[in-house]
Amino acid sequence: MMVIITVFGAVLARSPRDEEDAALLRRIVKGEESAIAELFDRYHRLLYTFGFRILKSEEDARDLLQEVFLQAWNKASAYEIEKGTVYTWLVTMTRNRAIDTIRSKGYKERSQAVDILDVNLIADRTSSNPYAAAVFVEDQQNVVRALKNLTTDQQQVIALAYYEGFSQSEIAGKLNIPLGTVKTRMRKGLMELRTALTK
Amino acid sequence: MTAHEEKYLECAAAYALGALDGDELWEFEAHLRSGCTVCSAEIASFGETISLLPAALPPKTAPADVRAALLSAIHASAEARRQAGARTSRLLEETSAQPARRSWLNYGLVFAVIVMIIVFSLSYNSLLNTLSEKSTLIGSQQTQITALKDELQRKTEILKVLESRKIEIVTMDGLTVNPVGYGKIIWDPEKKVAVLQVAQLPPVPKNKDYQLWVITKSEPTKPVSAGVFAVENEAEKENYFKVQPLEVVDRNEIGAFAITLEPKGGVPAPTGDMYLLGKTSPK
Numbered sequence: 001m002m003v004i005i006t007v008f009g010a011v012l013a014r015s016p017r018d019e020e021d022a023a024l025l026r027r028i029v030k031g032e033e034s035a036i037a038e039l040f041d042r043y044h045r046l047l048y049t050f051g052f053r054i055l056k057s058e059e060d061a062r063d064l065l066q067e068v069f070l071q072a073w074n075k076a077s078a079y080e081i082e083k084g085t086v087y088t089w090l091v092t093m094t095r096n097r098a099i100d101t102i103r104s105k106g107y108k109e110r111s112q113a114v115d116i117l118d119v120n121l122i123a124d125r126t127s128s129n130p131y132a133a134a135v136f137v138e139d140q141q142n143v144v145r146a147l148k149n150l151t152t153d154q155q156q157v158i159a160l161a162y163y164e165g166f167s168q169s170e171i172a173g174k175l176n177i178p179l180g181t182v183k184t185r186m187r188k189g190l191m192e193l194r195t196a197l198t199k
Numbered sequence: 200m201t202a203h204e205e206k207y208l209e210c211a212a213a214y215a216l217g218a219l220d221g222d223e224l225w226e227f228e229a230h231l232r233s234g235c236t237v238c239s240a241e242i243a244s245f246g247e248t249i250s251l252l253p254a255a256l257p258p259k260t261a262p263a264d265v266r267a268a269l270l271s272a273i274h275a276s277a278e279a280r281r282q283a284g285a286r287t288s289r290l291l292e293e294t295s296a297q298p299a300r301r302s303w304l305n306y307g308l309v310f311a312v313i314v315m316i317i318v319f320s321l322s323y324n325s326l327l328n329t330l331s332e333k334s335t336l337i338g339s340q341q342t343q344i345t346a347l348k349d350e351l352q353r354k355t356e357i358l359k360v361l362e363s364r365k366i367e368i369v370t371m372d373g374l375t376v377n378p379v380g381y382g383k384i385i386w387d388p389e390k391k392v393a394v395l396q397v398a399q400l401p402p403v404p405k406n407k408d409y410q411l412w413v414i415t416k417s418e419p420t421k422p423v424s425a426g427v428f429a430v431e432n433e434a435e436k437e438n439y440f441k442v443q444p445l446e447v448v449d450r451n452e453i454g455a456f457a458i459t460l461e462p463k464g465g466v467p468a469p470t471g472d473m474y475l476l477g478k479t480s481p482k
Contacts, residue, residue: 031277031280033273033274040266045258048261058259058262070276073273096217099217143251144255161218162252167220182213183212
C-alpha cells in the first residue's frame with residue numbers, strides 16, 4: 001500500500017517499506033533490541049558503503065556505522081515521520097557525522113587531495129547489483145538510471161558537495177568556475193534527479 | 200516572513216547538499232526561519248532525492264563483527280536503560296510511599312513546633328515573671344539603698360553633731376504609758392543642732408507621729424515643737440533622729456525635752472500622752 005503524506009507542502013510517496021521502517025522505529029522506542037537488529041540488517045550495507053565513500057577508510061566507516069545505529073537506538077524517539085522517511089533519517093545522520101569527521105583537521109588535509117576528476121555518483125556500471133539481498137534493488141536501478149541522465153558537470157558538483165563535503169564556494173574554486181555556475185549545476189542536477197525518481 | 204524570491208530556490212539546492220556557505224547561508228537560514236513554506240518544501244523534497252544517492256555507490260561489505268559489536272553495545276545500553284527504569288520505578292514507589300511518611304513527618308514537625316511554642320511561651324512567661332521579680336527586687340533594693348543612703352546621711356550628720364566639742368546630753372526616761380522607753384538629746388548649743396536617740400518606744404499608728412517638745416523655763420506650759428518622728432517597727436532598736444534647727448536660742452532657757460504621741464504631722468501644742476521626759480541639768 002502506498003501512503004501519501006504532505007511534507008511542507010511537498011507530496012512525498014511512502015512505500016510499504018517506509019511504513020515497515022517506521023514500525024521498526026516505534027519498536028525501538030519501546031526498547032526492542034530485535035527491532036534495531038532488523039533495521040541494521042536492512043540498511044547496514046548501504047550505510048557502510050556510504051560512510052566508506054565519504055571517509056575512504058574501512059575502519060572509520062565501521063565506527064561510523066556503529067555510531068549511526070547507536071544514535072538511532074538512543075534517539076529513535078526524536079524521529080519525526082512528517083519530516084521524512086526512516087531511511088532518509090538514517091542517511092542524513094550518516095552523512096552529517098561523516099562530513100563532520102572529514103571537516104576535522106586530519107580529514108581536511110585528505111579532502112584537499114581529492115581527485116575531482118575521479119568523483120562520481122554512480123557505481124561501476126559493469127558491477128553486479130550490490131544490493132541484491134537488500135531492499136534497494138528497485139531504488140538502486142532507478143537511481144543509477146536517473147543519474148545517467150545528469151551531465152558529468154552536474155554529477156561532479158553534486159558529488160563534491162555531498163560526498164566530499166565541499167561548499168559551493170570551494171567547489172567553484174576547485175573547478176575554477178563561477179559560483180553561479182556551481183549553483184545552477186547543483187539545482188538543475190537535483191531537479192532532474194527528483195523528476196526522474198518520482199516518475 | 201521575508202518574501203520568497205527565485206534566488207532562494209537556488210540556495211535550497213545547495214543547502215540540501217550542505218554546500219551553502221558564507222552570507223548566503225546566513226541569509227537563507229533567516230529566510231527559512233521566517234517561515235517560507237516554498238523553500239522548506241523544496242529542501243525536504245531535495246533531501247528525499249539526495250538520500251537516494253548512496254544507492255548508486257559501488258558496494259562495500261561491512262565487517263562481519265560490526266553487527267555483533269553493535270548489538271552487544273545496544274544490549275548493554277538497553278540493560279542500563281532497564282536498570283535506570285527499575286531505579287526510577289523504585290524511586291517512584293518510594294516517592295508514592297513517601298506521602299504517608301511525609302504526613303507523619305509533617306505531623307511530627309507540627310508537633311515539634313507546637314512543643315517549641317509551648318516551651319517558648321512557658322519560658323517567656325517564666326522569664327517575664329523572673330524579670331518582674333527581679334524588677335521588684337531591684338526596686339526594693341533601690342528603696343533599701345535609698346533608705347540606707349538616707350540613714351547614712353542622717354548618721355553622718357549625727358556623727359558631725361557628736362563630733363562637736365561642746366555637746367550637751369539630756370537623757371529622757373519612759374513615763375507611765377511606756378515605762379521601758381528611754382531616749383537622749385545630744386545637743387550642740389553653738390550650732391543649734393541636736394540628735395534625738397530613742398529606744399523601746401512602741402511603733403506609732405499610721406495616723407500618729409511622735410513629737411519632740413522643748414519645754415522652756417520661762418513658759419513651761421507652752422512647749423515649743425522641735426519636730427516629729429515615727430518609730431515604725433523594731434521598737435527595741437535604737438533610733439536616731441536629727442533635730443535641726445533647734446529654735447530655742449538660749450540654752451539656759453531650756454528646762455526639759457518631752458516626747459508625746461500626736462496626730463500625724465504634729466500639732467502646735469501637745470495633746471497626746473507623754474512617752475519620754477528628760478530635764479536639763481543646771482548650767
